[in-house]
Amino acid sequence: MIYFSTNKSSVPVSIKKATLEGLAPDGGLYIPSEIPHFSPEELALLEGATFNNIAFAIAKKFIGGEIPLNQLSDMIESCYPFDTPIVKLDIETFIEELFCGPTLAFKDYGARFLARLTGYFAAEEEQLITVLVATSGDTGSAVAYGFQGIPNTRVVLLYPSGKVSRLQEQQLTTAGDNVHALEVKGDFDDCQRMVKQAFIDPDLKERLTLTSANSINISRLIPQSFYYAWASLQLKELYGYHDSLFSVPSGNYGNLTAGILAKRMGFPISHFIAASNANDSVTRYLDDGRYDPRPTITTRSTAMDVGNPSNFARLNYFYGNDHRAMGKDITGIAVSDEETFATIRLVYDRFGYIMDPHTAVAFRALERYRASGIHAHKAGIVLSTAHPAKFLEVLQDALDKEIEIPERLLDVLEKKKRATLISSEYSELASFLNELKQSP
Numbered sequence: 001m002i003y004f005s006t007n008k009s010s011v012p013v014s015i016k017k018a019t020l021e022g023l024a025p026d027g028g029l030y031i032p033s034e035i036p037h038f039s040p041e042e043l044a045l046l047e048g049a050t051f052n053n054i055a056f057a058i059a060k061k062f063i064g065g066e067i068p069l070n071q072l073s074d075m076i077e078s079c080y081p082f083d084t085p086i087v088k089l090d091i092e093t094f095i096e097e098l099f100c101g102p103t104l105a106f107k108d109y110g111a112r113f114l115a116r117l118t119g120y121f122a123a124e125e126e127q128l129i130t131v132l133v134a135t136s137g138d139t140g141s142a143v144a145y146g147f148q149g150i151p152n153t154r155v156v157l158l159y160p161s162g163k164v165s166r167l168q169e170q171q172l173t174t175a176g177d178n179v180h181a182l183e184v185k186g187d188f189d190d191c192q193r194m195v196k197q198a199f200i201d202p203d204l205k206e207r208l209t210l211t212s213a214n215s216i217n218i219s220r221l222i223p224q225s226f227y228y229a230w231a232s233l234q235l236k237e238l239y240g241y242h243d244s245l246f247s248v249p250s251g252n253y254g255n256l257t258a259g260i261l262a263k264r265m266g267f268p269i270s271h272f273i274a275a276s277n278a279n280d281s282v283t284r285y286l287d288d289g290r291y292d293p294r295p296t297i298t299t300r301s302t303a304m305d306v307g308n309p310s311n312f313a314r315l316n317y318f319y320g321n322d323h324r325a326m327g328k329d330i331t332g333i334a335v336s337d338e339e340t341f342a343t344i345r346l347v348y349d350r351f352g353y354i355m356d357p358h359t360a361v362a363f364r365a366l367e368r369y370r371a372s373g374i375h376a377h378k379a380g381i382v383l384s385t386a387h388p389a390k391f392l393e394v395l396q397d398a399l400d401k402e403i404e405i406p407e408r409l410l411d412v413l414e415k416k417k418r419a420t421l422i423s424s425e426y427s428e429l430a431s432f433l434n435e436l437k438q439s440p
């Protein structure tokens with residue numbers, strides 16, 4: 001399998017190069033030259049298979065040939081030692097809980113796979129890869145815990161001092177080992193500017209192999225298709241549904257793009273709801289075909305506050321820049337903060353189930369979609385992207401109730417914070433990076 005750039009002017013590359021590079025040299029995003037397909041016979045064999053067996057079957061099609069199959073299989077086992085539960089709320093409504101990994105959010109699925117793949121390819125090249133990320137919270141923690149202890153890799157992450165929650169800060173600063181946290185006296189934009197400058201600094205290029213780990217990396221996207229495949233097959237196996245509809249809380253639209261991959265591979269998926277908050281650039285595009293991104297608006301589902309989503313380029317490529325074609329597979333629905341709060345309360349009252357604000361956006365979007373009458377009486381799967389305890393402040397505003405905090409979150413809160421405080425001058429980041437050792 002080879003990988004193309006969405007901008008079409010870079011040469012096609014192997015998965016190794018696409019993974020280590022992240023972004024294509026022409027500024028585009030890598031996409032597979034063709035999406036592998038599962039025949040009905042192959043799908044029948046996967047019904048009733050474990051999550052990891054399904055993941056392996058998919059990974060084999062995308063990267064088999066580049067990694068010995070026994071190593072690929074071991075890699076998957078070490079990525080996903082946790083469950084992916086599917087909770088039934090009523091006869092046709094299900095929640096897929098993607099928050100059972102170490103950082104309690106779905107970004108663990110992509111980050112853990114990317115980390116192991118990067119480590120494997122870096123060892124093959126006898127390189128030491130430095131992953132440089134600016135984070136306002138969730139991506140950084142998934143990357144920190146994903147790369148923790150992976151040979152031939154290290155992570156340097158920058159976060160804005162005083163601008164992340166205490167829980168997030170603990171997750172960012174306690175992974176230890178090969179993960180270095182830099183606490184920047186500035187805001188998230190400063191962090192991003194410093195990281196961008198590092199990527200174009202010729203002196204650093206001489207000394208270090210730098211890569212980024214944000215959701216533009218194709219190796220974060222491929223593993224996110226695993227849980228769509230798993231849920232669609234589980235619903236068939238356990239409840240007899242021949243196809244499922246997914247409601248996806250969206251920010252950069254990486255999660256949704258991974259769903260499109262799963263559908264095109266042949267998994268039994270009928271349709272997607274792209275649920276957004278007030279940041280509705282893609283929702284509006286689906287309505288009228290005009291892409292008119294606006295500045296980011298702050299909402300209570302913060303991880304979805306993205307004005308100009310990076311994976312829109314991939315979606316557009318898959319649908320040949322045709323919003324009507326895209327609309328056949330995807331319905332965009334924007335949900336307000338008020339509706340999000342009301343939904344958290346309603347779902348708790350009706351089902352006794354506590355959901356985080358991002359999940360609530362997707363749940364509400366599914367309800368609105370059903371109320372419109374199309375596709376009624378189909379299994380709807382809401383992707384739950386974070387554990388409610390990660391957003392305690394919002395939950396406390398929405399529900400008058402104590403939220404139980406899982407053991408592994410409490411563990412993180414007790415660990416000792418290790419971070420280096422720097423100013424927002426690029427030179428301070430450069431000298432930190434220059435002092436790192438150069439080879440494995």
Ligand SMILES: *Cc1c(COP(=O)(O)O)cnc(C)c1O
Binds near residue numbers: 105106215251304358
């Ligand atoms: C990142 C994130 C999202 C948005 O996912 P995208 O792939 O960027 O669309 C939704 N919910 C949570 C909790 C997240 O951390």
